[in-house]
Amino acid sequence: MRKTLSLLAPAALVVASATATLAQDFERAAGEGLRIIGAPEQGGIYWQPAATELARDIHWLDDMILVIITAITLFVIALLGIVAVRYSRKRNPTPAMFTHNTPVEVTWTVVPILILIVIGSFSLPILFEQQEIPEADVTVKATGFQWYWGYEYPDHDFAFDSYMIGSPATGGENRMSPEVLAQLQEAGYTKDEFQLATDTSMVVPVGKTIVVQVTAADVIHSWTVPAFGVKQDGIPGRLAELWFEAEAEGIYFGQCSELCGIAHAFMPITVKVVSEEAYALWLDAAIEEYGGTPRDAATAEAAAGAAPVAVAAVD
Numbered sequence: 001m002r003k004t005l006s007l008l009a010p011a012a013l014v015v016a017s018a019t020a021t022l023a024q025d026f027e028r029a030a031g032e033g034l035r036i037i038g039a040p041e042q043g044g045i046y047w048q049p050a051a052t053e054l055a056r057d058i059h060w061l062d063d064m065i066l067v068i069i070t071a072i073t074l075f076v077i078a079l080l081g082i083v084a085v086r087y088s089r090k091r092n093p094t095p096a097m098f099t100h101n102t103p104v105e106v107t108w109t110v111v112p113i114l115i116l117i118v119i120g121s122f123s124l125p126i127l128f129e130q131q132e133i134p135e136a137d138v139t140v141k142a143t144g145f146q147w148y149w150g151y152e153y154p155d156h157d158f159a160f161d162s163y164m165i166g167s168p169a170t171g172g173e174n175r176m177s178p179e180v181l182a183q184l185q186e187a188g189y190t191k192d193e194f195q196l197a198t199d200t201s202m203v204v205p206v207g208k209t210i211v212v213q214v215t216a217a218d219v220i221h222s223w224t225v226p227a228f229g230v231k232q233d234g235i236p237g238r239l240a241e242l243w244f245e246a247e248a249e250g251i252y253f254g255q256c257s258e259l260c261g262i263a264h265a266f267m268p269i270t271v272k273v274v275s276e277e278a279y280a281l282w283l284d285a286a287i288e289e290y291g292g293t294p295r296d297a298a299t300a301e302a303a304a305g306a307a308p309v310a311v312a313a314v315d
């Protein structure tokens, strides 16, 4: 059995490389040497490293609120302890019979209000920062399907699907197998990235404002990349938006975050953040592969409409 498997693996490799598309080749070349940054860690308990200002702000807010709720929890536990010990039947056989204490009641109403105002004054600006969508350098439309994501680059009129490596669409059964491992390795991943890595990924340039329009074609899905601090439900018939500006080149993963059906766990999200040059090369290959509008034409169109130019020209 083992012999058969080891024979199969190289065969799968050959098949996989023979079927890799031009865009995939460029995507892999662009992704070569990229670090995997946005991924869960074995035994990890904190956030994934923040790759955007949004994510940093969210982490800061979380830490700040954690301090407040820890203080409140300790305070309430201490009060309970005091009541349980000092006013037990044994120590306090004849309890006081009063029912109201105005100063105490005013305090326990006003103090929580003040705490909420303090929290709100920090959380609302962060919410607005997420929800006020800036002008995009690159726009990508992400559509959730049962069970994969489709990406469209509307500035260049092309679209492609992104399947989990090992899903039925890539010849797998949503399970690890020697063939799936071979496909993962051929795409530059390891066994650890199973259920995170996809056959094609969303490619965006580093340091640019990316606006992702999120929708779905069948049921509600949710597009998220934790390291970017973004999450947005994709709802059929609606177009929601999120934005991010990734600060470091790398590979970032996310997973559909709305329970959407039997293969919900098998529709991960892979985003490759690459240099502008690598992005331009990939874009040209993707336009050719998926039948998009060449960048010169798109740029001319954009210039004519006085719209912002989506990408820098390359030599």
Ligand SMILES: [Cu+2]
Binding pocket: 144, 145, 220, 221, 222, 256, 257, 258, 259, 260, 264, 267
């Ligand atoms: Cu889903």
